[in-house]
Amino acid sequence: MFSKEMADLGKKRSTIREIFEYGNTRAKEIGRENIYDFSLGNPSIPAPSAMSEYLRELIENEKPELLHGYTSAQGAENVRISIAESLNRRFATSFNKDNIYMTVGAAAALSIVLKALTEPADEFIVFAPFFPEYRCFIESGAKAKCVVIPPDRENFQINFDEFEKAISENTKGVIVNSPNNPSGAVYSEETIKKLASLLEKKSEEYNHPIFLISDEPYREIVYDGLNIPFVTKYYKNTIVCYSYSKALSLAGERIGYVLVPNEVTNSKDIYAAVCGAGRILGYVCAPAMFQRVVAAFSDSTSDISIYEKNRNLLYDNLSKYGYKMVKPQGAFYIFLKALEEDEHAFCEKAKKYELLLVPGTDFGCPGYVRLSYCVSTSMIEKSLPLFEKLAKDYE
């Protein structure tokens, strides 16, 4: 009568969403100011203030039927030119408009790329800890197999021994996400070089390209003045999925892109397959007005220094209280080792102090919990004594 697979996916709320809803209920009982909700990755910093002015000007000066009308399916030409130029300026690349396909955010970009690449019996590899929706996009969207590599708990880089064993002749692609949700880890240049070299070797061995799908919604959110290696420069068969959700605080506006560099094997065909997948999934075009907005702000970010301040506050204090974690270098998450083996039990104990954390199991990494620190600094400050009490309960 209907697709049970889809109904199950629709009913099974994500754990993150469950916790968020619990927080709302609890807030009604004891007041929002007494809840410390670290569950959601919804940017807490406003978009750059110049954006409001830009939006006002667009609305005042452009004809509404042009401003709100269809763009071409791959995105407005001048928008794609601006974005390619911004990338070239910042990363010393040489992309052009025909490498870029505008999407309704990074989830759409991933869903489209997986659909564009997948043939029967294909497998995609993901590295734990990983964003849980990857599994949905791979298994239920593209109807491919999702192969999970266990985490490198030392520093959340790549567990290369396990990775090499998992690559097979069916491996169509590998998804990386650096800076990482949920660990906050940023892949070092060494990691990326090793990854590229292994993929080159295996592509040759199996006589077909293994694509590297680089999911980069947190690309601009890095700390300590870190320079992030731009992945396409290290491995030719890289396809980038980008979103402006996090860096420009536009998560609800659904705007991002797919980047298919010329160096990719059969680049033109793959770009065409991306267009075809976007078409059959019903995407038509990315939101028109926000295409112009992100083109105008493609060199900008929201004030990331606030996230860095939050990270320092949490990392320094939680370390002092005895919590163990890899220091995050990007994104806005800390991935904490739970103070007991069953991290679900740990999360329940945290709830007694109104601290809402996300269990690591959904990310493929049991025994850990995720904290999103895209929240107000004052909430973090108020929560610290509670984290201290929670730690003491385990002494």
Place this chain on the structure above:
Amino acid sequence: MFSKEMADLGKKRSTIREIFEYGNTRAKEIGRENIYDFSLGNPSIPAPSAMSEYLRELIENEKPELLHGYTSAQGAENVRISIAESLNRRFATSFNKDNIYMTVGAAAALSIVLKALTEPADEFIVFAPFFPEYRCFIESGAKAKCVVIPPDRENFQINFDEFEKAISENTKGVIVNSPNNPSGAVYSEETIKKLASLLEKKSEEYNHPIFLISDEPYREIVYDGLNIPFVTKYYKNTIVCYSYSKALSLAGERIGYVLVPNEVTNSKDIYAAVCGAGRILGYVCAPAMFQRVVAAFSDSTSDISIYEKNRNLLYDNLSKYGYKMVKPQGAFYIFLKALEEDEHAFCEKAKKYELLLVPGTDFGCPGYVRLSYCVSTSMIEKSLPLFEKLAKDYE
């Protein structure tokens, strides 16, 4: 190496897009003012003028991180309440927020509903002439069979004899689109009653519901003071796919909804399957700011009277010149009988007068051509002598 099916879909530009690109090239040669491009369905009337003011207020008064942040996957609660109330007010229905799932336009809505409903071996029926993308969504998106019912050339209602023969135990659903693209026909209450009664009979015969998927982007664009029958009131297993693209001239902003009434068999499961399908296709949520916009303007439309004026101008004059067509009662298309059997040859002859028309074959109706009259009235006025000359060539 990649999905050839997707690459082919991406490379095979739609005929409409081909003609549009031809028009752009020709405009460069002889000037835009000398081209009469009737190919595209991009609204030519601006959004209601109050919308600019509303957008300005939103941008000035709302916190950017709230305005542009994620909404829940099914859409912001107050938005869904406003839309349900607007429907109830205008169509004497009794929907609530839990019947509505906000989408990235009607194409997304259709793609999601088809994915939510489809099980192996399912078939969906469409009535020629039909929007060509239906076939992509059904065959390549949902992996179901697309069954086409030949047109009722008398008045572009439903060819019930052929329809009844085509329904089988594998028929999962039927897509209707009234007001229709490309014919401009509006299904009469009689047609809808007959359709409902046949679907009820066949649902009983095969002992499973046959869903009526009502694709309604042109619902508000009707002429001659016509009252359009609201389909859910005639057949309980109706799922509505709506878009604000046409009635509010927001085609590029990608905003619409799926409506699953309580009366639908397994309504809650199907709503969950819609949520699941939206999730795995990567939709996350509909664009946040335009959710608010359409909620505020859910009782409004752009100034449709301009389209009606255009229709009258074309219909009256083309009839006078000897062209045959069913008088459109809605949407912004006229579906003209070509003046020779091969409508492609007819379109080529029209091109000599710089008249750009779309052949009917792609819509499943050879021998006809589509004119979009969402263009300026003055362009239509200037084109009339050329249509007259074209007709004379066939005398």
